[in-house]
Amino acid sequence: MTKQTFLFIILALFAISGVAQIRPVTRPTRTQQNQQQNQPARQQSAQPARQNNVQQQSQPARQQQTQPARQQSVQPTQSSTSSRDKILANLAADMVYVEGGTFTMGATAEQGDDADDWEKPAHRVTLSSFYICKHEVTQEEWEAVMGSNPSNFEGKHLPVERVSWEDCQTFISKLNSITGKHYRLPTEAEWEYAARGGNRSKGYKYSGSNTLGDVAWYNDNSGKKTHEVMTKSPNELGLYDMSGNVKEWCSDWFNREYYADSPNNNPKGPSSGSSRVGRGGSWYYGATYCRVSYHGGDTPSDHDSFRGLRLAL
Numbered sequence: 001m002t003k004q005t006f007l008f009i010i011l012a013l014f015a016i017s018g019v020a021q022i023r024p025v026t027r028p029t030r031t032q033q034n035q036q037q038n039q040p041a042r043q044q045s046a047q048p049a050r051q052n053n054v055q056q057q058s059q060p061a062r063q064q065q066t067q068p069a070r071q072q073s074v075q076p077t078q079s080s081t082s083s084r085d086k087i088l089a090n091l092a093a094d095m096v097y098v099e100g101g102t103f104t105m106g107a108t109a110e111q112g113d114d115a116d117d118w119e120k121p122a123h124r125v126t127l128s129s130f131y132i133c134k135h136e137v138t139q140e141e142w143e144a145v146m147g148s149n150p151s152n153f154e155g156k157h158l159p160v161e162r163v164s165w166e167d168c169q170t171f172i173s174k175l176n177s178i179t180g181k182h183y184r185l186p187t188e189a190e191w192e193y194a195a196r197g198g199n200r201s202k203g204y205k206y207s208g209s210n211t212l213g214d215v216a217w218y219n220d221n222s223g224k225k226t227h228e229v230m231t232k233s234p235n236e237l238g239l240y241d242m243s244g245n246v247k248e249w250c251s252d253w254f255n256r257e258y259y260a261d262s263p264n265n266n267p268k269g270p271s272s273g274s275s276r277v278g279r280g281g282s283w284y285y286g287a288t289y290c291r292v293s294y295h296g297g298d299t300p301s302d303h304d305s306f307r308g309l310r311l312a313l
Helices: 005-025 031-073 079-092 109-114 139-146 166-178 187-193
Strands: 095-098 101-105 123-128 130-133 247-253 276-279 295-296
Touching: 079 139, 079 166, 079 247, 095 187, 101 187, 123 187, 123 276, 130 187, 187 247, 187 276
Parallel strands: none
Antiparallel strands: 095 130, 101 123, 247 276, 276 295
């Protein structure tokens, strides 16, 4: 072997050895390339799947948390029903029996010059026995039936106000549905007979006294607001606030000429009209409107902070 041939072989071997050391660094295999390309795709497709799983797991949890709350707001609890029943039982116990009889309705002598022309003529009326509540309907009683309180002056023992004649009919209908009784508004004749003290009447100008401040909250002593029921003295039948506090709706239509042709037995008012009778005056009115014979008419849809109601049976 010549010296040149030997050198050629050495250089060839050196060249082959250098290429073998460089190849793994500069040229990755196809398998490695495919793994590098596929790995990000798998990460992207897996991440939304995990998010979907989280959403699917958390959604039932939210439904379980919110569903009972909705049911509680719709369905009355046993405690609230028991409270309502107690309130309405007390209302029933406060109904006062009024024995029927005959009285003079309208502008009787004790009313003097305060009487208006439409309170005349004074006329004899005979009524059957009935029940009437000793107090005006309170806000607690109204809310127990209606689930809301429309009053301007708030307090559970204050008389409910800002109720129209039409609102009162809705209240009474619901009340009767709950209790199975036949509550109603009193007729105007029943109201006046009861305000005068029925067959125990002593002939007072106001309901229970000739001194209005003893039995009524009216504009001179009310402080421009309603007051809790039964805080003044009662009349001869044990009825409170028949004069003052809130003006009370009656069932009758109002007609200034009605007294001239009113039936003598259990009159129920005109057969039609545009306004309904209101009685008793209120915290807002002066003394003349709180007299037992005063009557006036109001649009059935009127609702003011001096209008309320009293129940009869």
